[in-house]
Each structure stands twice: as C-alpha cells, then as structure tokens.
Amino acid sequence: MSKKLRTRSHRVVLNRSAGGDAGITFFLVIMGAFMFLPMLYAIMQSLKPLDELFMFPPRFYVRNPTFENYSDLFSLLNDAWVPFSRYIFNTVFITACGTMGNLLLGSMAAYALAKMKFPGGNFFFKLIVMSLMFHSTVNQVTHFILLSAFHWIDTYLAIIVPAMASTLGLYLMKQFMESSVPDTVLESARLDGASEFRTFWVIAMPMVKPAWLTLIIESFRNLWNSGASIYIHSEQLKTFNYAITQIVSGGIARSGAGAAATVVMMLVPIVVFVINQSKIIETMGSSGMKD
Amino acid sequence: MSQGKHSFGDRVFGAVKRIGAKIKGVFVKKKEEPTVIIDPATGAARPIARDMTRRQYIWREMKKNKVAYMMVGPFMILFFIFTVLPVFLSLALSLTDFNMLQMPHFKGLDNFQRLILDDEIFLLACKNTLIFAAITGPVSYLMALLIAWFINELPPKIRAVVTLIFYAPSISGSVYLIWQTLFSSDSYGWANAILLKMGAISKPILWFENDKYVMGLCIVVALWTSLGTAFLSFIAGLQTIDRSLYEAAAVDGIKNRWQELWYITLPTMRPQLMFGAVLSITQSFGFGAIVTALCGFPSVNYAAHTIMHHLDDYGGQRYEVGYASAIAVILFAIMITCNMVIKKALSKVGQ
Numbered sequence: 001m002s003k004k005l006r007t008r009s010h011r012v013v014l015n016r017s018a019g020g021d022a023g024i025t026f027f028l029v030i031m032g033a034f035m036f037l038p039m040l041y042a043i044m045q046s047l048k049p050l051d052e053l054f055m056f057p058p059r060f061y062v063r064n065p066t067f068e069n070y071s072d073l074f075s076l077l078n079d080a081w082v083p084f085s086r087y088i089f090n091t092v093f094i095t096a097c098g099t100m101g102n103l104l105l106g107s108m109a110a111y112a113l114a115k116m117k118f119p120g121g122n123f124f125f126k127l128i129v130m131s132l133m134f135h136s137t138v139n140q141v142t143h144f145i146l147l148s149a150f151h152w153i154d155t156y157l158a159i160i161v162p163a164m165a166s167t168l169g170l171y172l173m174k175q176f177m178e179s180s181v182p183d184t185v186l187e188s189a190r191l192d193g194a195s196e197f198r199t200f201w202v203i204a205m206p207m208v209k210p211a212w213l214t215l216i217i218e219s220f221r222n223l224w225n226s227g228a229s230i231y232i233h234s235e236q237l238k239t240f241n242y243a244i245t246q247i248v249s250g251g252i253a254r255s256g257a258g259a260a261a262t263v264v265m266m267l268v269p270i271v272v273f274v275i276n277q278s279k280i281i282e283t284m285g286s287s288g289m290k291d
Numbered sequence: 292m293s294q295g296k297h298s299f300g301d302r303v304f305g306a307v308k309r310i311g312a313k314i315k316g317v318f319v320k321k322k323e324e325p326t327v328i329i330d331p332a333t334g335a336a337r338p339i340a341r342d343m344t345r346r347q348y349i350w351r352e353m354k355k356n357k358v359a360y361m362m363v364g365p366f367m368i369l370f371f372i373f374t375v376l377p378v379f380l381s382l383a384l385s386l387t388d389f390n391m392l393q394m395p396h397f398k399g400l401d402n403f404q405r406l407i408l409d410d411e412i413f414l415l416a417c418k419n420t421l422i423f424a425a426i427t428g429p430v431s432y433l434m435a436l437l438i439a440w441f442i443n444e445l446p447p448k449i450r451a452v453v454t455l456i457f458y459a460p461s462i463s464g465s466v467y468l469i470w471q472t473l474f475s476s477d478s479y480g481w482a483n484a485i486l487l488k489m490g491a492i493s494k495p496i497l498w499f500e501n502d503k504y505v506m507g508l509c510i511v512v513a514l515w516t517s518l519g520t521a522f523l524s525f526i527a528g529l530q531t532i533d534r535s536l537y538e539a540a541a542v543d544g545i546k547n548r549w550q551e552l553w554y555i556t557l558p559t560m561r562p563q564l565m566f567g568a569v570l571s572i573t574q575s576f577g578f579g580a581i582v583t584a585l586c587g588f589p590s591v592n593y594a595a596h597t598i599m600h601h602l603d604d605y606g607g608q609r610y611e612v613g614y615a616s617a618i619a620v621i622l623f624a625i626m627i628t629c630n631m632v633i634k635k636a637l638s639k640v641g642q
Contacts (some may be wrong), residue, residue: 016444020548024441028453031438035515036456042469058484109366118356119349124367131374132569133630135577137599138623141606141615142377142384145391165369168520196358218520225464230607245465259472266463270455273462277451284520284527288562289569 042266045259046070053256069256073264076247076257084243091224091240094159099219101164106215107208110173111200115186125174129289131167140230147231158231163223169215172287176211177204179286210279217276221269241265310631378623384616391610402617412593413601413618419506420576420597420622424629426510428575431517432568438518439525440552454526461519467581470512474498499586502594509585509595513578521567521574528563532556561637568633576626579603598622 045053047065077084112118113125143162144153152158181204189199205212225241232238244261273280353360385402389395406413442453460466473481476497483495498504532555537545540555557564579599586595589604598618606615 016548021444024444028438028441028445031434032453032456035460035518038469038473038515039459039463039466041473042466045469045472054479058479058481105366105369108362112359112362116356116359116362118359119352121359121363124363127375128370129569130627131370133573134623134626135573135599136374137577137579137602138619138626139374139377139381141602141612141619142380143373144606145380145612146372146377161369162373165366165373167370167374170366197362200362221462241464255472258468262466262468266459266466269462269464270459273458274455277455280523281454281527281530284524285531287524287566288528288560289565290562 039266042259042262046256046263048256048259050256053259069260073247073257073260077243086236087238087240087243090156090237094156094163094239095220095223097156097160098163098223099216101160102166102169102219103212103215105164106166106170107173107205107212108200110170110177111204114174114177115181115183115204116196128167128171128174132171144230153231154233154237156237159223163219166219166222169218172218172283173208173211173215175286175288176214176283177208181207210282213276213279214283217272217280220272224269310628381616381619381623384613385620387613388611389613389616391612395613398613402614403621405614406617406621412596413598415593416596416598416601419593419595420599420625422506423510423513423578423597424572424575427513427517427578428571431514431575432521432571434514435518435522435525435567435571436564439522439529440556442526443529444548454523457518458522460516461522465584467512467516468584470508470515471499471585474508476500500591502590502592505582505586505590505595509578509582512585513575513581516581517571517574519570519574521570524563524567524570525560528560529556532559565634565637568637569630572629572633573626576622576629598625 041060044060044062046069047062047067049064049066049068052059052063074084077087113121147153147158150157152161185203185207186199189203190196194202244265247258247261384395386397386399387395388398388401438457442450442457445453475483476499477483477495480495480498482498483492486492487495496504498508536555536559537551540551545551545554577599579597582590582595582597583600583603588600590596590600598621602615602618602622605611605618
C-alpha cells in the first residue's frame with residue numbers, strides 16, 4: 001500500500017491519479033473563468049473611456065484606462081437632489097444599527113439555546129430552522145401591513161428592526177457555540193458564582209469571535225445589498241444602494257458611471273469578506289444540520 | 292383502477308400523508324407521560340416525583356430557567372412578529388378579499404379556486420417557478436459540492452484565492468447587471484458582437500426582450516450568483532474532516548478519490564449537506580429579484596414570470612392583498628414541502 005502514498009506540500013496525499021488532478025484543474029479553470037470573467041469585465045468597463053465603451057467589436061481589455069467614470073459617478077451623485085453624503089449616512093446608519101442589534105439579540109438567544117436546557121427551547125430552534133426553509137419575500141405583503149400598522153413605513157425602523165431578528169446568523173452562532181464552547185468551562189464559572197448572563201458575556205462570547213464576525217458579515221451583506229424601496233418612500237431616507245441602482249439603470253448616457261457604480265457596490269462586500277475569510281470558514285465548519 | 296399493487300394515486304396520497312404527519316410532528320408534541328425525566332443540570336435520569344404532574348414539572352423548570360427566557364426573549368419576540376406572525380396572517384388573509392381599504396370579508400377558498408381555475412398567468416408562473424427551481428436548485432447544489440471538493444484538493448495557499456473567486460459573485464450585490472452588458476441588445480454586447488462577426492445573425496438579438504431566451508439567460512445568471520453560504524459551508528465541512536479517516540480507508544482498500552468521496556467524505560459531512568440543501572432550495576425559489584432586474588417587470592410575454600412576480604403584482608401593485616396572500620400561501624407550501632422531501636432523501640445518503 002505504501003507505494004500508493006506520495007507527498008504534496010508536506011502532507012500525505014492518498015490515491016491521487018495524475019489524470020484526475022488534470023481533470024480537476026481543467027474543470028476548476030473552466031468554472032473559474034465562468035465566475036471570474038464577468039466580474040473582471042465589470043472592472044474593465046468601469047475603466048474604459050467613452051469611445052471604448054461603444055466600440056464594435058467590443059474589446060475585453062481596456063486600452064487607455066481612465067478614472068473618468070468614477071469622477072462622473074461622483075459628480076452625478078453630488079448633483080442629485082439629495083446630497084450624496086446623505087445616502088452614505090443612511091446606509092451606514094441602517095447597517096450599523098441592524099447589525100449590532102442582530103449580533104446582540106442573536107448571540108444572547110444562541111447562547112441560551114445552545115447551552116441552557118429549558119422547556120420550549122428545542123421547539124423554538126425547530127422554528128428557526130423552518131424559517132430557513134422559505135424565502136422571506138413570501139412574507140412581503142403581510143410585512144407591509146404590519147409595518148404600516150406600527151406606523152413604521154418610511155422610517156429607518158422598518159428596515160432596522162426586522163433585520164435584528166434575521167435567523168441565519170442566530171443559527172450559525174448557535175451551532176458554533178455548541179461545538180466550540182465546552183460545557184465544563186461554563187460549569188466552573190457558574191460554580192464560582194457567576195450569573196448566567198455574566199457567564200455568557202465574559203466566558204462564552206470571547207470564545208466565539210469567529211461566529212460574531214460571520215454574523216456581522218451576514219447581516220452586513222443583507223443590509224448593504226437591500227434597496228428596501230417598498231418600505232421607504234422619502235428620498236432622504238434611501239440607501240446608497242438605491243442611489244447606485246438609479247444610476248446603473250440610467251441607460252446609455254450613463255453607462256460609464258453605471259459601470260463604476262457597480263464596481264463600487266461590489267468591492268465593499270468583497271473586501272470585507274477577504275479580511276475575515278478564515279474566521280468565516282471556521283464558523284461554517286459547525287454549520288451542519290443534524291437529523 | 293389497478294389491482295393488487297398500490298396505484299399511483301395511492302402512493303401520492305400516502306406521500307402527502309407522511310409529509311403531513313412530519314409537519315404536524317414539528318408542531319405537536321406527542322402526548323406521552325414520561326416516567327423518568329432527564330435532569331438538565333446533571334444529565335442523569337430520575338423518576339418524576341409521585342405528587343407532581345408533567346405540567347407542574349414543566350412549570351417548575353420554566354421558573355428555574357427564567358434567565359434563559361430573558362435571553363431568548365427579545366429575539367423571540369421580534370422573530371414572532373416579523374416571521375411567524377406574517378405567515379399566519381397570510382393564511383388568514385388568503386381566505387378573505389382584503390384590499391387595504393375596506394374591511395375584509397370572509398370568502399372561504401374562493402381565492403384559491405380563482406388562482407387554480409381562472410388565472411392562466413398564475414399557472415404559467417407556477418410552471419416557470421418549478422422549471423427555475425428544478426434547474427437552479429440541483430445544479431447549484433452539485434456545483435457547490437463539486438467545486439468545494441475540488442478546491443479542497445488544492446494546496447492550502449491557493450485555496451483562499453480560488454474560494455474567493457467562486458464566492459464573490461454571490462456577495463457583490465447587483466453586479467449581475469454586468470450580464471446585461473454582455474448580452475446587451477445592441478451590437479456592443481459580446482454575444483451579439485460574436486454572432487454578428489461570425490455571420491450567424493444579420494441584426495442584433497434583443498436577448499432580454501425575446502421570450503425564447505429570457506428564461507435560459509436568467510437561469511445562467513442565477514447560477515452565476517448561486518455559490519453562496521451553502522458553498523462556504525461545504526468548504527468548511529471538507530476542511531474539518533479528519534485526515535486519518537482517509538488514511539485508514541486507503542489501507543482498507545479504497546482505490547480512488549471517487550470512492551473516497553462516496554464512502555467517507557459525503558457521509559461524514561452529511562450535516563453540511565443538509566444545511567446546504569436547505570439553503571439551496573430556499574435560494575432557488577428566491578431569484579425573482581434577479582429576473583426583474585434583468586428583464587423588467589413583467590417580463591416579455593410573461594416568459595420568465597415566477598410566482599414571486601405574481602405575488603408582487605397582486606400584493607405590491609394592485610393591492611389585492613387577499614388574493615396575494617393566497618399566492619404567498621401556495622408558494623410557502625411548495626417551499627416547505629420541497630425542503631421536507633429533500634431532507635428526508637438526504638438523510639439516507641451513505642446509510
């Protein structure tokens with residue numbers, strides 16, 4: 001058997017045929033091109049001057065890269081009726097409040113569900129899992145009715161408060177706590193007389209930092225990408241994403257600025273992900289669903 | 292009717308009954324009086340005190356765990372208001388003719404009858420939704436699994452970069468609009484330019500305004516954005532598998548990586564497979580926004596009209612809330628049923 005073993009990057013690798021390696025590389029390259037080239041093309045488009053944007057046949061690479069489109073985007077946003085800074089403020093405010101709320105409420109609930117046994121706990125977690133099984137747009141219409149009953153339509157609350165109770169973050173947090181916070185540690189803290197809340201805050205929370213980041217990013221991504229235009233009418237309360245979408249859909253006259261806008265929208269979440277990639281993967285390791 | 296063997300109808304009925312029982316099982320606890328109770332603190336089983344009924348025991352446990360309820364409470368309240376309540380509200384409103392202005396009247400199953408018998412566009416939307424979900428769901432799931440598995444074979448340093456390349460489209464918001472440029476309706480789009488150059492067509496094709504192409508294009512774009520959380524979960528799941536399992540398997544006579552995948556990898560990461568399946572199914576029904584962004588609303592000849600769009604049409608534009616709720620209820624039922632069936636099937640993998 002030992003004949004079959006060969007080493008690659010200092011680890012034992014088993015049962016690997018060269019043909020298989022080649023096939024896998026080939027498949028990854030093809031799929032990678034399918035995923036990556038449109039993204040690259042979006043970046044290329046944003047750097048093209050006007051004459052290169054409308055050229056037949058179109059060229060993939062940019063010949064004379066320019067940041068004109070970005071400065072166009074900036075001036076378009078500045079000339080808008082509502083100042084550009086307001087859109088940015090709205091997005092940052094909504095994202096920060098929603099994310100913090102989700103983190104706080106979510107991790108508290110996750111701790112209780114993962115580490116305390118109480119009547120109704122399992123049932124509640126089953127409901128959470130069930131909520132992952134349907135897309136939230138099903139609730140869109142009744143959401144609207146509820147929010148208008150609260151008189152929250154056209155306020156920040158309409159986006160922030162529902163976002164605080166988003167369930168995917170709670171689910172990941174709970175699974176991660178279950179697998180990476182040992183019961184014995186909590187038990188000894190309790191024996192030392194720490195209250196349950198203190199045990200959660202001082203002992204458990206620092207141990208699940210990767211899961212925080214994942215929850216923050218999950219929540220950030222949802223809020224960042226949400227236009228949320230059905231609950232918000234006032235231009236002053238709309239988000240950066242909304243403003244950008246308006247520019248992107250502005251037709252040919254603005255296609256350069258539109259391409260620049262798309263790149264701005266895409267780079268922010270990607271940068272956030274890259275910084276936290278290893279922590280997110282660590283959290284996902286415990287994401288599995290039993291039964 | 293066929294004799295002896297179960298007819299198709301019987302089997303469908305049986306399946307529906309089983310699913311029904313399963314759903315019921317989630318909500319209704321079996322009414323068995325336990326004689327022993329597992330003490331949550333020590334984990335040891337002990338008999339219930341004679342003078343205490345089950346209800347009294349639960350009440351005592353609830354009082355003992357006040358802190359737990361305080362911790363779950365805030366989230367649970369919001370969750371009930373914004374996720375559970377809307378579902379039941381939809382159910383209730385689907386039986387009425389509510390229109391946001393007048394008091395609702397009870398109409399029984401009228402809305403459902405109208406949907407199924409009189410609304411041809413709804414049936415078209417159902418067909419489109421099912422085609423969309425039946426293609427994007429399994430394909431994106433298998434794609435995520437295969438790619439994650441292949442990435443796991445790469446040296447660790449490259450892994451992070453490749454993961455990013457595949458994951459990026461799903462997190463970068465509205466970047467899928469670039470496909471509109473690639474398939475733009477004038478000759479500056481790539482697809483048209485290539486076809487024109489080859490002489491296959493004489494004038495540009497209006498890709499997103501042609502009912503022959505919209506569905507296919509939307510599916511491609513949806514797949515492009517589909518490697519999301521499920522994909523990450525697979526990547527992570529593969530990394531957590533103990534390598535000694537593979538080494539032991541090699542000694543036991545596993546010959547190639549496909550056998551390794553089938554006999555070791557998949558059974559070991561079944562929890563992740565389950566989680567990924569739930570997310571993929573949910574996602575495959577939720578691509579409405581992409582279709583609207585690419586083809587406008589409504590799409591040409593309703594060629595890419597999904598139930599999601601129908602819901603938006605009646606709920607968000609015509610304010611026929613009762614009717615829209617009926618649509619929401621049907622969509623909800625389809626999604627939950629799909630999830631339950633797939634979960635059942637997946638629990639058999641490697642067993």
